Amino acid sequence: MKPKAHFIAPELLNPTNPIEVCLIGAGGTGSQVLTALARMSHSLQALGHAGFQVTLWDDDIITDANRGRQLFAECEVGLPKAVALVTRSNRFFGTGWKAINRKFDSHSGNTKAAIYISCVDTVTARFEIAEVIRGNNNSHYADLARYWMDFGNGKDAGQIVLATIGNVKQPKSDKFEAVESLPFVTEEFGELLRQSETDDDAPSCSLAEALEKQELFINSALAQMGCSLLWQMFRNGMTTHRGLFLNIADFRTVPLPV
Template sequence: MQMLSFEPIAPFVIGNQSRFHITIVGAGGTGSYIVQTVARLMAHANEKGSPKIDVTLVDGDTIEAKNIGRQLFAPAEIGRNKAQSLATRFNQALGLKIQAIPTMIDQYSLPHVDRYQWHQSAALDKRPYSIVVGAVDNAEARKVIHDGLAKYVFNLWIDSGNHEHGGQVLVGNCVAPHKLKGSFALEGMVQSLPAPSLMAPSLITPPEPLPESQQLDCATAMENNRQSLLINQQMASIVGQYLHQIIFTQRLTTFETIVDMSTLTMRSTPITVSNVAQCLGVTSAFLKGINA
């Protein structure tokens, strides 16, 4: 008789954290719904009295007529900055203090985010646990997030990306493959996971440019019914669940979630040594710190 064996999950843990800073990069299709979800998490934490959550939105884009109904904006907001508009709305509605940086993320705005996090924690012995949520559709912005993780501006990266009828959410904190050696050496837990840019290197590699006639941004794709109307809300819900787990339970058991709206299916990848090894193209022995 053949016995089935199941590989144990090694939860990703962050230790005992009482203060968090969430930077949401991109406040458009998926980003605007992520802001709504995060605002609810902030209100929930405020009601409970802990943990303390600070939020910064980064987006230099302006609300256009084509965004209305597809993104979380109203006709009266046309012409306003997306990040500032969302921050104002949820601050007034829920009594929050979300900050907005009305510029695109780049090497110049990244230090601004870093300084703000230190300012928020000036009265503390240490800075807050910093989570960056990527809701952008270009490799250049993701490369800046990748660099921010490498420079320890952020402690954890949650990246959300989607195409016409599906998408993926990837979670990780380590951008250097060699630093993952031995990450599974301690039985029962792990503190390092590959960053989204290691799991999917194409995220930070600019694609070959399409002919101008074929270029579409997310809003135009949705306007032409080429992108599912509800995909952005679905992706935001998944990002919200990852944030809820990391903030309120301070542990994760999965590091990747794939969604297919055309078949209404969703699959999450458990954090096991073989799953992470397969994702990186390394051996389980490497992750366990065993020298061959």
């Protein structure tokens, strides 16, 4: 039996313009994902690709408790997270990425992104994002919504799930069984998400308190592995995995195959 694989949407491999990416959440994971996307975009451009055009959504403000787990300076305390992060990235890489200092929800309008990446804290936010993505999908080829990658974590464990938005037409392959549809995290693990939801999403007052809720390196570990999956899709044009489960307490990773 042939192994299963998903081949990336063909218009993303050699686009005329930078690929629109909607990054939702600028917290512990989202801030690290933004930096990884900037490195990836710069590297893709060096290889002749158009790279990414990222819009970062977050309505939070930087506090002292964010410093340490997230790379914010003392002088940035009090600034909107999205604005501080995107401004820094634009200055460093010379990009023209955008920051939107508000929550991504049903009132966000048509985002017109090819790739959505969510790094949010609550289950409710994930289900709302799923509805927005379905509503924003359109028939225009140039900005057709194609993928949703969701990052989620607890204290020392987390997961990454890559999904297609609709079906992605697959080429014929003698080596692989091409899979055109990858399920949303809210569809495949919806019941587990609801069962795992807690009411304790209040902001931490100090870094020490924040570290009681989440280990120092769980966010960066997830960000690097998730963006590595995205990078491999662009470099190889395909993937045999659609995510993973990670536990840094016992250094265990379980891949999620296509």
